[in-house]
Amino acid sequence: MKPVKVAICGLGTVGGGVFNVLFRNASEISRRAGRPIVIEQVATRTPNPDCETSSVYMSQDVFDVIENPEIDIVVELIGGYDIAYDLVMKAIEAGKHVVTANKALIAVHGNEIFQAAREAGVVVAFEAAVAGGIPIIKSIREGLTANKIQWVAGIINGTGNYILTSMQEEGKTFEEALAEAQELGYAEADPTFDVEGIDAAHKLTILSAIAFGVPLSFENVYTEGISRITIDDIQQADSLGYVIKHLGITRRTEEGLELRVHPTLIPKERLLANVNGVKNAVMVSGDAVGPTLYYGAGAGAEPTASSVIADLVDVARAMGVDQASRVPYLAFADQSYDLPVLPMEEIETAYYLRLLAVDRPGVLARVATILSEQGISIEAIVQRDSIEGELVPIILLTHVTKEAAMNEVIRQIESLADIAGGVMRIRVESLNDQ
Amino acid sequence: MKPVKVAICGLGTVGGGVFNVLFRNASEISRRAGRPIVIEQVATRTPNPDCETSSVYMSQDVFDVIENPEIDIVVELIGGYDIAYDLVMKAIEAGKHVVTANKALIAVHGNEIFQAAREAGVVVAFEAAVAGGIPIIKSIREGLTANKIQWVAGIINGTGNYILTSMQEEGKTFEEALAEAQELGYAEADPTFDVEGIDAAHKLTILSAIAFGVPLSFENVYTEGISRITIDDIQQADSLGYVIKHLGITRRTEEGLELRVHPTLIPKERLLANVNGVKNAVMVSGDAVGPTLYYGAGAGAEPTASSVIADLVDVARAMGVDQASRVPYLAFADQSYDLPVLPMEEIETAYYLRLLAVDRPGVLARVATILSEQGISIEAIVQRDSIEGELVPIILLTHVTKEAAMNEVIRQIESLADIAGGVMRIRVESLNDQ
Numbered sequence: 001m002k003p004v005k006v007a008i009c010g011l012g013t014v015g016g017g018v019f020n021v022l023f024r025n026a027s028e029i030s031r032r033a034g035r036p037i038v039i040e041q042v043a044t045r046t047p048n049p050d051c052e053t054s055s056v057y058m059s060q061d062v063f064d065v066i067e068n069p070e071i072d073i074v075v076e077l078i079g080g081y082d083i084a085y086d087l088v089m090k091a092i093e094a095g096k097h098v099v100t101a102n103k104a105l106i107a108v109h110g111n112e113i114f115q116a117a118r119e120a121g122v123v124v125a126f127e128a129a130v131a132g133g134i135p136i137i138k139s140i141r142e143g144l145t146a147n148k149i150q151w152v153a154g155i156i157n158g159t160g161n162y163i164l165t166s167m168q169e170e171g172k173t174f175e176e177a178l179a180e181a182q183e184l185g186y187a188e189a190d191p192t193f194d195v196e197g198i199d200a201a202h203k204l205t206i207l208s209a210i211a212f213g214v215p216l217s218f219e220n221v222y223t224e225g226i227s228r229i230t231i232d233d234i235q236q237a238d239s240l241g242y243v244i245k246h247l248g249i250t251r252r253t254e255e256g257l258e259l260r261v262h263p264t265l266i267p268k269e270r271l272l273a274n275v276n277g278v279k280n281a282v283m284v285s286g287d288a289v290g291p292t293l294y295y296g297a298g299a300g301a302e303p304t305a306s307s308v309i310a311d312l313v314d315v316a317r318a319m320g321v322d323q324a325s326r327v328p329y330l331a332f333a334d335q336s337y338d339l340p341v342l343p344m345e346e347i348e349t350a351y352y353l354r355l356l357a358v359d360r361p362g363v364l365a366r367v368a369t370i371l372s373e374q375g376i377s378i379e380a381i382v383q384r385d386s387i388e389g390e391l392v393p394i395i396l397l398t399h400v401t402k403e404a405a406m407n408e409v410i411r412q413i414e415s416l417a418d419i420a421g422g423v424m425r426i427r428v429e430s431l432n433d434q
Numbered sequence: 435m436k437p438v439k440v441a442i443c444g445l446g447t448v449g450g451g452v453f454n455v456l457f458r459n460a461s462e463i464s465r466r467a468g469r470p471i472v473i474e475q476v477a478t479r480t481p482n483p484d485c486e487t488s489s490v491y492m493s494q495d496v497f498d499v500i501e502n503p504e505i506d507i508v509v510e511l512i513g514g515y516d517i518a519y520d521l522v523m524k525a526i527e528a529g530k531h532v533v534t535a536n537k538a539l540i541a542v543h544g545n546e547i548f549q550a551a552r553e554a555g556v557v558v559a560f561e562a563a564v565a566g567g568i569p570i571i572k573s574i575r576e577g578l579t580a581n582k583i584q585w586v587a588g589i590i591n592g593t594g595n596y597i598l599t600s601m602q603e604e605g606k607t608f609e610e611a612l613a614e615a616q617e618l619g620y621a622e623a624d625p626t627f628d629v630e631g632i633d634a635a636h637k638l639t640i641l642s643a644i645a646f647g648v649p650l651s652f653e654n655v656y657t658e659g660i661s662r663i664t665i666d667d668i669q670q671a672d673s674l675g676y677v678i679k680h681l682g683i684t685r686r687t688e689e690g691l692e693l694r695v696h697p698t699l700i701p702k703e704r705l706l707a708n709v710n711g712v713k714n715a716v717m718v719s720g721d722a723v724g725p726t727l728y729y730g731a732g733a734g735a736e737p738t739a740s741s742v743i744a745d746l747v748d749v750a751r752a753m754g755v756d757q758a759s760r761v762p763y764l765a766f767a768d769q770s771y772d773l774p775v776l777p778m779e780e781i782e783t784a785y786y787l788r789l790l791a792v793d794r795p796g797v798l799a800r801v802a803t804i805l806s807e808q809g810i811s812i813e814a815i816v817q818r819d820s821i822e823g824e825l826v827p828i829i830l831l832t833h834v835t836k837e838a839a840m841n842e843v844i845r846q847i848e849s850l851a852d853i854a855g856g857v858m859r860i861r862v863e864s865l866n867d868q
Contacts, residue, residue: 021580021722024721025582028582031766031767031768032765032766033579034767133723133728134726135573135576138572138576139577142569143572143741143744144574145467145743146455146456146742147459147462152613274705277868286740287737288455288567288739289677289730290567291731292730293715294671294728294730295729296725306722307723309580310577316758320756324754325753325755331466336465387645407846434711
């Protein structure tokens with residue numbers, strides 16, 4: 001069959017990986033795709049020293065590829081919203097298929113992009129936007145089509161997981177672990193997107209849409225980062241049998257959809273609790289299949305390239321196919337709005353609370369009474385031996401309750417005269433994988 | 435779009451699961467597939483009390499479905515080789531697409547079946563044949579198309595894993611654990627296929643073909659079961675930092691393909707080492723993506739149904755598509771024979787050896803000399819405190835060496851006067867997942 005001709009826009013880490021893997025594994029890829037996938041053009045302002053581009057048509061302006069009639073598929077690897085958005089929309093308008101690794105773009109502008117793509121009859125593929133090299137979009141969108149998905153929970157930000165692992169295993173503080181991640185190139189100079197959960201929220205938005213058939217709604221994700229987690233929390237969790245992971249969680253309940261990113265205590269024996277360093281893993285539970293888990297590299301040049309190229313092969317196959325026989329962009333033929341996203345106050349989960357109390361008789365009783373008045377059962381209380389004159393840390397594990405009730409509990413505890421400072425609250429999920 | 439009409443042949447555990455999930459999740463499945471998937475006929479000799487079949491056309495003879503012009507897809511869930519083989523070949527001949535969960539059929543007759551399907555222009559899908567509900571065929575065949583796959587290693591027989599987990603966690607003997615698995619319905623009355631590794635060999639055959647683009651060659655799988663594993667082995671492995679799992683392993687080396695099923699010591703900290711009970715998990719390592727892992731239920735009515743129905747949705751999409759735009763049956767447009775399957779003697783791996791020695795000075799030295807003469811380094815030797823007059827167990831862990839050299843070592847050790855009985859040999863794999 002005729003070769004498929006692609007343009008790579010952006011030759012940074014991921015672009016370079018796609019370029020190199022497409023060359024290195026050309027024969028393997030061609031045997032799988034049934035036709036060669038050739039790089040017809042590369043558009044970048046910054047050459048990549050890892051790529052031997054002398055035999056390829058290079059241009060500086062990414063919008064050149066739109067004008068190139070030879071190009072079948074535009075591979076958007078620029079990142080960000082501005083140029084990337086324009087490029088993708090213009091490519092669609094020009095009747096070209098698009099492959100992108102841009103989670104922010106899909107999470108924020110995806111509904112509009114897929115609408116335009118549907119009208120233009122082109123494919124927009126985005127496997128690399130979530131969990132790097134793990135074929136999680138394909139697994140949910142095509143592998144679990146029989147299921148009513150119940151929940152999805154994942155470690156979907158490698159930087160955050162690297163930091164938490166480093167705190168857990170080496171006793172580093174958050175700041176030390178972050179600095180180390182930056183030195184190793186795992187974290188950006190401005191780490192906000194990673195450590196404050198925005199990157200994970202982008203990815204969770206996409207996972208939720210394809211799991212439940214709802215539109216992308218990034219604006220509704222509750223997002224909490226890991227910068228407030230202390231070594232003390234990690235050690236307390238450890239002694240209670242838990243590990244702290246930064247998770248994206250989306251769940252379908254009768255009331256609506258949960259959509260939340262936050263640090264989470266999970267039992268040590270879970271597979272997810274043993275996913276360390278920059279690795280990602282996503283659990284998906286369906287009513288027929290039960291819990292499943294997908295693990296691998298969540299970032300990096302070649303793992304991400306693996307997903308981009310898998311998309312290229314899929315698009316190569318879908319090119320000659322009418323729209324009705326293609327896999328829907330977001331897994332469902334229609335994205336239905338019938339399930340509201342629940343406000344965080346409506347979520348039900350268990351909690352870990354850490355408070356600092358003045359060491360006076362009756363503090364524990366007052367805290368326990370506040371919980372009891374809100375109808376919340378306590379699973380464990382740990383009060384450290386007190387040192388005279390010092391504040392005593394108290395750790396509480398509760399049973400499942402509504403976030404609104406917990407907010408009220410925390411408000412009341414913080415107003416107690418015997419309590420110093422704020423209450424540290426971390427949610428606890430069982431995430432059964434058996 | 436027009437509904438796709440399917441015939442379910444065989445209404446046992448899996449057939450019943452497919453029947454029930456297709457009804458229960460009909461609206462979800464239809465929203466994903468873009469068209470309804472309806473059960474037009476069920477052919478079975480044995481009604482399934484879990485299925486409400488009164489509204490469905492039932493027949494006794496599975497070959498009836500071939501004659502039914504309404505049927506688009508024949509779902510073969512009979513199992514075994516005889517009738518299943520005839521049914522699948524006749525369905526293909528009649529121009530019907532086929533979905534099957536029959537690993538034995540695909541592993542043994544797949545080359546012939548796919549050749550016939552190619553000529554007839556129909557799809558034969560088999561996701562449910564390997565690892566139950568885990569979308570492992572799709573992940574390798576479509577999700578990792580960018581990669582030269584390096585190796586695949588998996589816990590792909592739930593019964594065997596249940597037995598080993600039960601021995602590990604509850605200190606049961608193999609016989610006790612097997613009896614328990616039979617009581618719980620996890621093992622057949624004749625457990626040979628599961629505990630002797632034949633079922634795993636069927637699945638490994640399929641995984642190897644789609645990973646490496648080679649023809650199915652079940653006859654070349656080295657197969658060793660778990661019935662010789664003792665509690666002592668499990669405890670010795672544990673104290674050395676390992677867990678014993680029954681793995682299917684296929685690896686591409688420069689010399690050829692490894693294709694082997696056997697008990698394996700793997701380091702405790704690996705995710706695979708923590709996959710317990712009847713669950714399955716498959717690791718796939720590719721040159722671009724690195725190691726990935728897929729976990730979930732490896733058997734059972736609804737998990738297996740999940741994969742069968744995912745295939746139905748895929749086939750529904752592929753029906754209106756020309757053959758060149760479909761995913762190749764075995765992942766590659768052509769199955770090339772350029773890589774020979776290595777005989778077991780050519781495999782390189784590390785080893786655990788357990789021997790019983792007469793407690794006389796010099797035994798260890800003689801054993802160590804035999805290893806040294808074959809150029810094999812020893813990683814660990816454990817000799818238990820001896821009890822007067824009793825034989826002493828000696829445990830050895832070696833570095834990586836060729837199986838042929840190890841065979842010679844074992845022959846020589848067994849011929850020593852100080853050694854009682856045979857040498858227990860279990861292979862050791864590091865299976866790095868980082």
